[in-house]
Amino acid sequence: MNEPRRGRLTVYLGAAPGVGKTYAMLGEARRRCDRGTDVVVGYVETHGREHTATMLGGLEVVPRAEVSYRGTTFTEMDTDAVIARKPAVVCVDELAHSNVPGSAREKRAEDVELIRRAGIDVITTVNIQHLESLNDEVERITGVRQRETVPDEVVRTADQIQLVDMSPDALRRRMAHGNIYKADQIDASLTSYFRVGNLTALRELALLWLADRVDDALGDYRRAHRIEQPWPAKERIVVALTGGAESETLLRRGARLAQRAAGSELIALHVIAADGIASADESRIDRAQQLAASLGGTFHSVVGEDVSRAVVDFATGANATMIIVGVSRHGRLRRLFTGTTGERIASLAGTIDVHLVTHEQTGGAGRPRWYASPLTRRRQVAGLVLSVLLPVLLTLVLKLSDDPDQLPLDVLLFLAVTVLVALIGGMLPALVAALGGFLLMNWYFTPPVSRFTVAEPTNVVALVVFVAVAIGVASVVDRASRRASDAVRARTEATTMASLSRSVLTGQDTADAVVERLRETFGQRAVSLLARGPVGWTVVAASGTAPATGPDAGDTQVAVDDDHVIVLSGSPLRATDQRVLEGFAAQTGLVLEYRRLRERDERAAALERAEATSTAILRAVSHDLRTPLATMRTAVDGLVSDSVDPAARTELVGAVESSTEQLERLIDNLLDLSRIESGLVRPMLRDLSLEEVLPLAVAGHPPGTVSLEVEESVPLVHTDHGLLERVVANLVGNAVRVSRGAQVRVLAHVLPESVEVLVVDRGPGVPPEQRERMFEPFQRLDDSSGAGLGLGLAVARGLTAALGGTLSAEDTPGGGLTMVLSIPRAGGS
Incomplete structure (x- = not known):
């Protein structure tokens, strides 16, 4: 279909x-x-x-x-x-x-x-x-x-x-x-x-x-028409990098050529040999990658068995118009027999221009030491010592038998010694052992003995084969050691980066956690995350002893973004750790972005709550605030009238006082709610007794309306006097209003870490499914008295949270509602 x-x-x-x-x-x-x-x-x-x-x-x-x-x-x-x-x-x-x-x-x-x-x-x-x-x-x-x-x-x-x-x-x-x-x-x-x-x-x-x-x-x-030849619709310059010292020279030359044509692209390419024989200096590769980015180019790494073919294939796929390659660093003899990478690229490039760039390392200058080994200095020293001792000891042991027909066995034993030295010390000690073994066998075991001449041609062949095999085995062992070292480092990097990726995806990390993990991973004394401000650098997160407070105060630094930098204090990092360090920097950038998004969401939520509160206030003001004002206006009109009698005047004055108190309560609740919603409540916490607060909170009600039942043995609480008094007064006033004449009880219940103030009423109660909703602003449930905006419980819970306590509602046995106000005890016990 x-x-x-x-x-x-x-x-x-x-x-x-x-x-x-x-x-x-x-x-x-x-x-x-x-x-x-x-x-x-x-x-x-x-x-x-x-x-x-x-x-x-x-x-x-x-x-x-x-x-x-x-x-x-x-x-x-x-x-x-x-x-x-x-x-x-x-x-x-x-x-x-x-x-x-x-x-x-x-x-x-x-x-x-x-x-x-x-x-x-x-x-x-x-x-x-x-x-x-x-x-x-x-x-x-x-x-x-x-x-x-x-x-x-x-x-x-x-x-x-x-x-x-x-x-x-x-x-x-x-x-x-x-x-x-x-x-x-x-x-x-x-x-x-x-x-x-x-x-x-x-x-x-x-x-x-x-x-x-x-x-x-x-x-x-x-691609659709399988056109493999590049079309020079846009100038694209591919710079082939070997990882040598000339890499930066090639990149800068490529950048200058790219600047000559508007819209040109600079592409840096590093080919990793698939056989693993050639190992580039990773620190130079990292610097080349950073330089390519600063020059406005891109950096790519590909794997290829034939470096020249890989470069040309990549350039063709990228529709490049020019390939820049450095003149060979090898000597004349090697160039004579093997040719150069530049020549092979030129022969394979077809219509792509190839630009050869000379540099200071041309002709072999500045090449790394061929005997550099990834093994530790201790193993290399041990290998050199054994390369001298073991051939000598083997010679002494073999001289005890003094059998002129055991030359093949001697060759195998000396070869075994060379392999053992190669396993311990690497390439250079193995070559020393091979050369020493060759000389010792020639002098002591190859007829005529005690002379460096060989009578039989087969013995010459045996000695030459011994040296060749020893060198080959030593090179294989050395190469295996390099690859094992690279594999361990790559596995460590992969494990670390995988851990970083998981933490980023789950959003678990904070800036403090990132710098702590970074310090542990690289074994640093201290790590700091710094932010650029209008008056200098400030510390966002830090870990360790004496963290740096400025970019120049540490030993290593890496930029997170334009305004943040990570500074490490301790032993200098290896160049091979740069990629992992950049991974940490990238994760730190994501953590900071998450933080900004959370803060933005919190601000948006706060604005949304404030808008909802403002809208509700405006709606409520039109009715609930006008009621006491209308009463006051009517009473004042009556008071200024000449025809009002003394009894009516007394009643009108009482109405003004009652409406004024109601209006004050409404305004106080509105102001308190506004402060809570804006996060402006700043409690002054100290240790005090409930006997200092509760009598004031329950005052003002008719005798017999409220029963205060608090023992003298109740421990001190850690709270703010004025805010706690306001909370209890709100709860008691609300309970008195709904109890309709029944007595309201105020009790205290001591717990191991807090003291609970219970306000018990005998009102109609509230169903369990509506108890959380009654703490929301402007919720009066079934209260149709018109005595308020429904803010009392919302204000009470907000102030309680600012005090570090909790406020909840429970059923009163026999009917009614009990408000449970939990306050932290003094001293945290």
Whole structure:
């Protein structure tokens, strides 16, 4: 069964607002209509521009859908109506637009995708500043953060992209003539967003982004048609690096050549030999990688059996136009017999230019010592000692038998000694043992003895074979030692990086945990994570003794980002540890980003709570605050009247006092809630007795209403006097109101680490499923007395949390509700 045809996507990409992308899209729509194509307009915004409105005339427009949001009606594209209409082509303006909340889909790009799935072609528009990958760059250029963005992949995978461009001067003239914005917006726009520098930078961003997309399309075409020869559509320079001292020279030469042509690419390539024989200096490779990045290039590592073939294959696949390779560092004799890498690359490159660069290391200068060994200094010294002692001891033992026919056995025994020395000390001690064994066998065991001459040709062959085998075995052992050392180091790095990856994916690490792990991994004395501030560096996280407080105060440093750096104090790190250290830096950057996101979420949540509180307060104020004010106003009007009698005057004064107290309670609760929501409550904690607080908290109620039952033996609590008094007063006042005349009991219950203050009422109680909700602001449940805003319990719980305690509700045996206020005991016991 054939899948339905997917609609084609054509994108008109604007280099800046006002360049005419919507006008160009409508022009294309009219041209297709003239050719008989069924074209409709799904959504176009003219922004009051006369020429755009004129171009829209005569085209069929699908009516928009109405969406209600917060009491206001908005219009959005009716995607379902467009699909039901099923035209051949639909025009959809502003691809990056976010739909009004309540719409079927969040982004207009999702609507476009749904239309394309229905087999309808889409013509759309988007500005370069709305591409997700360029959001940060656009903000740095213009100072404006684009809130509406679209993923690059949506635009990059379009079937056709048309760039709508205009020079900055021409665009500013359009702006000045009123063809883009209204007259009252022209001056502000010309002096802010539409400055020449901003428009030039946006134009360059659009051209570079589109060039990359065209380059990707060219690569797809070459692969689809199996075109292996590079097409020089763009200057790409591949610098082949061996890891030698000349690597930086080659990179700088390549960068200078790349700068001669705008848009050129610099690609650094290091080929790792598949046989593992050649081992490059990793510290130089790391420095070359950093240099390539600083020069604006990219760094790549590939594995290949033939280095020259690997370089050419990579350059061909990258569509390179030039390969830069250094002149061979080997001596003339080796170049004579084996040739050079540059010559082999030139013979294989075909149409790719090969540029040979001379350097100071040409001809063998500056080559590393051939006998450098990965073994420890102790093993090398032990090997050298054994390379002298063991052949001598073996000679003494063999001289005891003094059998002239045992030369083959002697050769095997000396070979065994050489292999043992190679296993212990590596290449150089093994060569010493082989040479010593050769001389000892020649002098003591090869006829004629006591002379360095050999009578039998077969004995000559045996001695030569012995030396050759000894050298071969020594080289194999030395190479195996190198590979084992590399394998152990690679395994350690892989284990560490895997651990880092797991911690990043699970989001478990904090900055403190990262620096602690880094100190343990590299055995450093101290590790610091520093942040750049307006007045210098500050310590974000530190581990160890005497951590550095500045980048120059440590022994090793690695940058996390532009504003953060990790400083290590202790023994200098090996160059091979650089990759792991950079992995730690990358993880630290993610940890800091997670921290910023969490703080942003917390701020957003706080703002959302504050907005909800403000909204609820405004709604409540319209009724609950007006009630006591209306009562006071009526009472005052009565008091100023001449006809009021003394008894009525006394009643009116009482009403004013009652309303004033009610109003004070409401305002106090509102202020307390505002302080709690804003995090401004700062308790002054100290040790004090409940006898200092509870009598004041329950005062003011009619006699017999509240019973205070607290023993003198109750231990001290660690709390704030005023805040605790306010919490208990709120709880008692609430209990008295719901008890309807029944006595409220205030008790104290001592626990090992806290003291519980129990406020027991005989009211109607609260069902268990509603007890948590009653602690939320503006929740009065079934209380219809109109005596408050429903803030008392919310304020009480907020203040309790600030005191380090808890507040919960339980059933009162026999009916009612018991509020349990838990307060920490003094001294933590």
